[in-house]
Amino acid sequence: MKIASKIYSALIFIFLYAPILVLVVFSFNDTETGSRTIWSGFTLKWYKMLFEDRLLLEALTNTLIIAVITAVISTALGTMAAIGINAMNKRTKKVMLTVTNLPMVNPEIVTGVSLMLLFVFFVQVFGGKSLGMVSLIAAHITFCLPYVILNVLPKLRQMNPNLYEAAQDLGCTPFKAFYKVVLPEILPGITTGFIMSLTLSIDDFVISYFTSGTTQTLPIYIYSMTRKRVSPEINALSTLLFAVILVLLIIVNVRNSKDKKEGKAN
Amino acid sequence: MKKLSKIFAILFSFLFVFASLPFVSFADETEAAPLTGVTINVYNWGEYISNGTDGSLDVNAEFTRRTGIQVNYTTFDSNESLYSKLAGGGADYDVIIPSDYMISKLINEGMLHEIDYNNIPNFKYIGEEFKNPDYDPECKHSVPYTWGMVGLFYNKDHIKEVPTSWEILWNEQYSGKILMFDNPRDAFAIAFCRLGFHLNSTDSNEWEEAAMLLKEQKPLVQAYVMDQIFDKMESGEAWLAPYYSGDAGTLVEENEHIGFIFPEEGTNNFVDAMCIPITSSHKAEAEAYINFMCDPEIAGANMDFVGYSTPISDAKAYLSEDVINNEIFYPSEELLSNSEVFTSLPSDISTLVDSLWAEVKMGGPGDSLTLILIIAVFLAIYISIIIYKKIKRKRELM
Numbered sequence: 010m011k012i013a014s015k016i017y018s019a020l021i022f023i024f025l026y027a028p029i030l031v032l033v034v035f036s037f038n039d040t041e042t043g044s045r046t047i048w049s050g051f052t053l054k055w056y057k058m059l060f061e062d063r064l065l066l067e068a069l070t071n072t073l074i075i076a077v078i079t080a081v082i083s084t085a086l087g088t089m090a091a092i093g094i095n096a097m098n099k100r101t102k103k104v105m106l107t108v109t110n111l112p113m114v115n116p117e118i119v120t121g122v123s124l125m126l127l128f129v130f131f132v133q134v135f136g137g138k139s140l141g142m143v144s145l146i147a148a149h150i151t152f153c154l155p156y157v158i159l160n161v162l163p164k165l166r167q168m169n170p171n172l173y174e175a176a177q178d179l180g181c182t183p184f185k186a187f188y189k190v191v192l193p194e195i196l197p198g199i200t201t202g203f204i205m206s207l208t209l210s211i212d213d214f215v216i217s218y219f220t221s222g223t224t225q226t227l228p229i230y231i232y233s234m235t236r237k238r239v240s241p242e243i244n245a246l247s248t249l250l251f252a253v254i255l256v257l258l259i260i261v262n263v264r265n266s267k268d269k270k271e272g273k274a275n
Numbered sequence: 276m277k278k279l280s281k282i283f284a285i286l287f288s289f290l291f292v293f294a295s296l297p298f299v300s301f302a303d304e305t306e307a308a309p310l311t312g313v314t315i316n317v318y319n320w321g322e323y324i325s326n327g328t329d330g331s332l333d334v335n336a337e338f339t340r341r342t343g344i345q346v347n348y349t350t351f352d353s354n355e356s357l358y359s360k361l362a363g364g365g366a367d368y369d370v371i372i373p374s375d376y377m378i379s380k381l382i383n384e385g386m387l388h389e390i391d392y393n394n395i396p397n398f399k400y401i402g403e404e405f406k407n408p409d410y411d412p413e414c415k416h417s418v419p420y421t422w423g424m425v426g427l428f429y430n431k432d433h434i435k436e437v438p439t440s441w442e443i444l445w446n447e448q449y450s451g452k453i454l455m456f457d458n459p460r461d462a463f464a465i466a467f468c469r470l471g472f473h474l475n476s477t478d479s480n481e482w483e484e485a486a487m488l489l490k491e492q493k494p495l496v497q498a499y500v501m502d503q504i505f506d507k508m509e510s511g512e513a514w515l516a517p518y519y520s521g522d523a524g525t526l527v528e529e530n531e532h533i534g535f536i537f538p539e540e541g542t543n544n545f546v547d548a549m550c551i552p553i554t555s556s557h558k559a560e561a562e563a564y565i566n567f568m569c570d571p572e573i574a575g576a577n578m579d580f581v582g583y584s585t586p587i588s589d590a591k592a593y594l595s596e597d598v599i600n601n602e603i604f605y606p607s608e609e610l611l612s613n614s615e616v617f618t619s620l621p622s623d624i625s626t627l628v629d630s631l632w633a634e635v636k637m638g639g640p641g642d643s644l645t646l647i648l649i650i651a652v653f654l655a656i657y658i659s660i661i662i663y664k665k666i667k668r669k670r671e672l673m
Binding site: 047058061062063064067125128129139140219220221222223224225229230232233234237238239240242 | 316318320321322323326327328329333335336347348349350351352363364365366367368502505506509510522
């Protein structure tokens with residue numbers, strides 16, 4: 010039985026990581042044409058080409074700028090919303106939660122098209138520049154918000170509400186009490202929300218496609234390569250992104266476990 | 276809180292390292308024109324321009340250096356997605372590079388500016404045969420960018436006799452080894468060539484007949500693909516695939532086992548051309564860009580990288596002899612006369628084409644009855660779950 014369960018989990022891991030492994034391996038593949046099936050030697054040339062490809066780097070820069078701004082704004086807004094929702098009575102809370110979760114279950118294509126129509130309408134009525142970076146960020150915030158709320162809310166529910174009142178009893182102003190007591194309690198939820206919005210924003214294709222105007226994000230750029238073959242530069246780029254995210258996660262986790270150990274020692 | 280700020284710090288440093296890269300590599304350029312502050316939006320096919328990798332010319336950067344006009348260059352994957360983006364009204368492009376039939380559709384719908392050819396002195400370099408195209412009859416709206424023909428790639432190891440006809444794509448001997456285009460115009464064109472009809476037929480019966488032929492072929496087809504043909508042909512997973520001649524450069528020259536021919540029944544000859552959408556607010560700058568792209572030296576360097584054929588005869592001076600004398604890239608008059616360019620189809624025909632194509636790919640008409648049945652099944656499951664839960668709750672209460 011034990012062996013079976015081990016084989017089972019090994020299989021799961023293979024399924025999860027085999028594609029990434031193949032991608033990483035073929036980012037070092039030395040072929041003229043960049044075959045994705047035949048291995049013919051080790052090279053770093055795709056990495057070199059990646060850093061020479063201005064269009065790709067521009068798309069990447071756009072994507073990262075949008076992702077960071079989106080994540081910061083939606084984390085701030087989402088945390089505030091979660092605190093507000095948490096303080097509501099049961100009935101309004103339920104209604105609010107349904108409303109905020111709708112964008113999450115709504116098909117992306119519907120969200121994308123409706124946002125595009127809204128933005129075009131907005132530009133035509135109020136003037137201003139056509140769709141671009143701003144509309145992209147607005148769209149991304151829209152679909153990231155529910156995830157932040159969903160991550161922060163359980164942390165608020167777990168927290169003892171008396172703590173906040175106690176802090177005020179002991180002389181804290183409401184803001185200071187929030188900053189000193191509530192925020193540290195819900196921080197893990199906020200961090201997860203932040204990282205989720207970041208990845209969701211980097212990842213998004215459908216909604217970005219409709220709301221991007223003349224701006225180009227990385228997923229759109231990669232998709233447009235389908236008339237010709239997708240260049241192994243993309244493998245190289247994905248490998249780098251994967252490595253960065255992996256390192257980030259390891260840092261976060263190591264720090265988390267350190268904090269826990271210190272907490273126990275105290 | 277500290278943890279969060281650390282994450283921010285790492286993210287931002289990552290961001291700025293990447294953001295600063297493109298500028299570093301161009302710091303050594305000299306005598307650049309002062310920036311005019313104007314940015315034009317260019318919309319082209321993916322991987323369809325020389326972008327500075329591998330020591331090639333960075334065309335857009337060179338344009339900015341010479342004129343001071345900045346370029347926001349973005350890419351699309353098909354004519355249809357370009358159209359939806361333009362028609363949606365969400366984007367203001369200044370230069371777009373669609374294919375022939377899409378250009379005539381855009382002209383018919385009044386979505387293109389008339390180009391002022393006085394601003395494009397380099398138009399004189401365009402070959403005479405490209406100056407009066409069917410898709411833009413009075414040649415008012417477009418300047419050709421590239422052209423090419425559709426041909427047939429085949430595996431020399433498995434197909435001993437050089438194929439001469441599209442018929443081989445219907446040969447049961449190669450069942451499961453055949454690839455087909457994953458877009459209706461190109462796929463139907465092959466059936467049309469076999470039947471001997473005109474590619475721009477407006478007779479719905481001819482389209483139905485071509486669809487029958489494609490349906491007949493379907494059991495033999497391994498997959499309907501676009502760019503996957505490169506891998507599938509190279510690895511020998513597929514033996515026969517129609518594709519664009521511009522891609523023969525990489526595929527044929529670097530793989531000894533792959534050959535390329537133009538079938539005798541004739542084929543489609545496509546042109547991608549530069550146009551200015553009606554929504555453009557920088558028409559003069561857009562014309563400057565088009566003019567720049569027609570400069571023989573630039574066009575030569577650009578096509579050397581892209582691999583497609585250039586309509587600018589003087590640009591051939593900047594290309595290698597092998598390419599110019601290659602029938603694949605610059606076919607003879609005889610071959611050319613045996614090919615046809617797509618033009619826009621009337622709306623009733625193009626609706627028919629879409630539904631016929633859906634039928635070919637799905638293997639039957641996608642009727643609404645199936646859809647209703649599927650929805651009904653889902654609803655039934657959903658309702659039964661709700662009822663089951665209610666009964667359960669009642670029992671628990673008792």
